[in-house]
Amino acid sequence: MSDTSLTLAEQESRRRRRQTRRFLLAPALLIILTISIMPLGITALYSFLTPGTYGGVIWEFTPDAYVQFLFERDIFDGTLQFNDSYLTIYMRSIGLAFGATIGALLIGFPTAYFIATKPREQRNFWLFLITLPFWTNLLIRTYAMLLILRDEGLINLSLMGVGVIDRPLSILYTDTAVFIGLIYTYLPFMVLPLYASLEKLDFRLVEAGYDLYANRFRVLRHIIAPIAKPGIIAGCILVFIPGLGAYITPALLGGGKKLMIGNMIAIQFGSSRNWPFGSAAALILMALVVIALLIYARSVSKGARAHG
Amino acid sequence: MADTPPLAAGATARATRRRIRSRDLKAMPGFKAAGWACIFALYLPLVVLVIFSFNDNRSVVKWTEFSLRWYEAAIENDGIRNAAWMSVKVALVATFFSTIAATMAALATTRTAAFRGQGLAYGIINQPLMIPEIVTAISTLSLFSLVKQLTGVTGVGYLMAAHTAFCIPFAYMPIRARLEDMTLTLEQAGADLYATPWQTFRHITLPLLMPGILAGAMLAFVVSLDDVIITLMVAGPGETTLPIYILGALRRGITPEINAVSTILVGVSVLLVLVLFLVQGKMKK
Numbered sequence: 276m277s278d279t280s281l282t283l284a285e286q287e288s289r290r291r292r293r294q295t296r297r298f299l300l301a302p303a304l305l306i307i308l309t310i311s312i313m314p315l316g317i318t319a320l321y322s323f324l325t326p327g328t329y330g331g332v333i334w335e336f337t338p339d340a341y342v343q344f345l346f347e348r349d350i351f352d353g354t355l356q357f358n359d360s361y362l363t364i365y366m367r368s369i370g371l372a373f374g375a376t377i378g379a380l381l382i383g384f385p386t387a388y389f390i391a392t393k394p395r396e397q398r399n400f401w402l403f404l405i406t407l408p409f410w411t412n413l414l415i416r417t418y419a420m421l422l423i424l425r426d427e428g429l430i431n432l433s434l435m436g437v438g439v440i441d442r443p444l445s446i447l448y449t450d451t452a453v454f455i456g457l458i459y460t461y462l463p464f465m466v467l468p469l470y471a472s473l474e475k476l477d478f479r480l481v482e483a484g485y486d487l488y489a490n491r492f493r494v495l496r497h498i499i500a501p502i503a504k505p506g507i508i509a510g511c512i513l514v515f516i517p518g519l520g521a522y523i524t525p526a527l528l529g530g531g532k533k534l535m536i537g538n539m540i541a542i543q544f545g546s547s548r549n550w551p552f553g554s555a556a557a558l559i560l561m562a563l564v565v566i567a568l569l570i571y572a573r574s575v576s577k578g579a580r581a582h583g
Numbered sequence: 584m585a586d587t588p589p590l591a592a593g594a595t596a597r598a599t600r601r602r603i604r605s606r607d608l609k610a611m612p613g614f615k616a617a618g619w620a621c622i623f624a625l626y627l628p629l630v631v632l633v634i635f636s637f638n639d640n641r642s643v644v645k646w647t648e649f650s651l652r653w654y655e656a657a658i659e660n661d662g663i664r665n666a667a668w669m670s671v672k673v674a675l676v677a678t679f680f681s682t683i684a685a686t687m688a689a690l691a692t693t694r695t696a697a698f699r700g701q702g703l704a705y706g707i708i709n710q711p712l713m714i715p716e717i718v719t720a721i722s723t724l725s726l727f728s729l730v731k732q733l734t735g736v737t738g739v740g741y742l743m744a745a746h747t748a749f750c751i752p753f754a755y756m757p758i759r760a761r762l763e764d765m766t767l768t769l770e771q772a773g774a775d776l777y778a779t780p781w782q783t784f785r786h787i788t789l790p791l792l793m794p795g796i797l798a799g800a801m802l803a804f805v806v807s808l809d810d811v812i813i814t815l816m817v818a819g820p821g822e823t824t825l826p827i828y829i830l831g832a833l834r835r836g837i838t839p840e841i842n843a844v845s846t847i848l849v850g851v852s853v854l855l856v857l858v859l860f861l862v863q864g865k866m867k868k
Contacts, residue, residue, distance in 0.1 A: 295780075296698065299691035302684040303751050304707050310748035311711050314722030321725050331728060382621055385611070389618030392609040401622075403860050408625050410802075410856045412809040414826050415845040418833060419628035422635070429631055462625065478608050491611060520715025522812050527833065537717040537812075544721050544816065554725065557718045564715060 322554035340555035372518035375457035383465035391473035448530030464513035472506030636842035666828035674807040677746035685754035720816035754799035761795025
């Protein structure tokens with residue numbers, strides 16, 4: 276439709292509406308663009324600079340930060356040697372985040388199903404119970420988990436009280452503790468999208484399955500799981516991405532020995548005073564996140580095609 | 584089968600019915616237990632923390648007697664008091680600005696025909712949610728150190744600005760949800776009665792939108808109050824918020840005082856979210 280077909284008054288009112296919209300959007304977009312998106316560009320820039328002695332950067336361009344990620348420069352003859360210590364941290368983080376995602380799915384799916392099959396008027400209350408911990412302080416929740424997992428914490432005391440073990444299990448400051456902590460932290464992120472897709476489940480389909488002599492497992496596997504698939508994928512993404520960049524959980528429950536990517540990046544901006552390397556590490560983390568999101572987008576569009 | 588006694592036939596029918604009932608369509612073995620276990624596991628650590636904050640004993644392990652001494656100690660501790668005040672100051676400023684920006688943005692992205700760049704606007708507003716917090720934290724630190732170098736301006740304003748940015752998407756969600764639930768009829772009636780757009784907004788849209796704005800502001804406040812990672816990176820000396828104080832204290836060792844402060848902080852968050860939940864429950868009725 277060309278503008279000439281509109282009256283002048285219509286054009287004027289359209290122009291005014293556009294102006295109002297721009298005015299209304301401006302503050303939010305400006306704040307986020309300058310304080311949240313522009314800094315990513317600066318991080319990308321910093322990753323190619325030289326570290327300053329007391330933190331910060333010196334404006335000399337070098338790809339050293341990325342070289343340092345994989346290689347160690349020999350201090351005597353300057354030759355490069357393969358160094359897998361950073362790669363190990365990334366692999367451990369991916370493994371822990373992935374494990375926590377699977378763990379959260381195994382616990383979250385029955386929970387979401389349990390809530391979705393409750394009478395309608397009770398569901399909001401149960402959802403509230405699931406989301407409430409999310410709004411309490413992450414640091415404090417992790418600290419509370421630390422109190423439970425300690426050698427003299429509730430788990431060990433009750434296990435010893437029952438007589439299952441004689442000596443406390445050392446869970447704290449191990450990968451297991453970080454794994455449990457990650458599941459505990461991000462479980463609400465798994466339950467909510469799962470619930471959203473299970474809530475829409477039409478139980479006539481389940482009934483049809485039973486009528487056709489399917490057992491419970493087959494109904495779950497071939498009817499409920501495919502319907503819940505968008506929720507499963509969304510939940511996994513919502514647990515995996517923050518789990519990958521977790522900082523507090525490994526810092527507290529891993530005791531500073533079992534580092535994850537988040538801690539490694541923070542150290543570069545703190546005691547190690549190597550901002551360029553920290554920036555490069557952050558960008559590599561971002562790349563992993565983008566890959567996860569792309570896999571998500573692909574599986575969503577594939578699902579849409581299968582139904583269309 | 585034809586000569587089955589009537590009694591036995593009745594028993595078979597009853598057994599069949601029982602089998603059908605026991606195979607309730609929705610039931611899945613163990614799922615109920617898993618649901619309860621999940622809720623139990625989510626709350627158990629917090630309950631233990633809260634209980635031991637009232638324990639009259641230096642050891643954080645054995646229960647001796649009920650006491651409020653750690654709350655007294657926490658309240659008398661200058662470090663904790665200053666940190667709490669700093670937290671509240673930052674959260675109030677961040678809540679104020681982020682709620683205004685989010686309200687304006689929500690008005691622009693709802694009750695309007697789809698416009699070019701709408702998806703982009705959504706993407707930008709929700710961007711702080713999609714990036715790992717540690718990346719946002721160090722990026723913001725890099726930007727602010729650059730600005731500080733160039734301008735020489737320092738102060739708590741940087742921390743407040745950082746909090747405002749990540750609070751916007753949290754404030755935006757409930758406000759937008761509320762706007763999408765509101766019908767346009769009342770506003771159209773206002774316009775029919777020759778109200779100017781501003782009058783319509785001031786006397787019709789804003790009062791109707793108020794619960795959404797309140798919800799958004801509360802979420803922003805809670806999120807700002809709870810932030811650790813971005814504050815840890817961005818806060819300058821003397822800008823210690825309560826979570827940062829707790830983190831520092833935990834590194835020095837676990838004390839019952841920390842349990843008391845943590846309980847207070849959890850209590851504030853729970854209270855705010857509870858109020859929010861009740862208000863929204865009322866709104867729907």
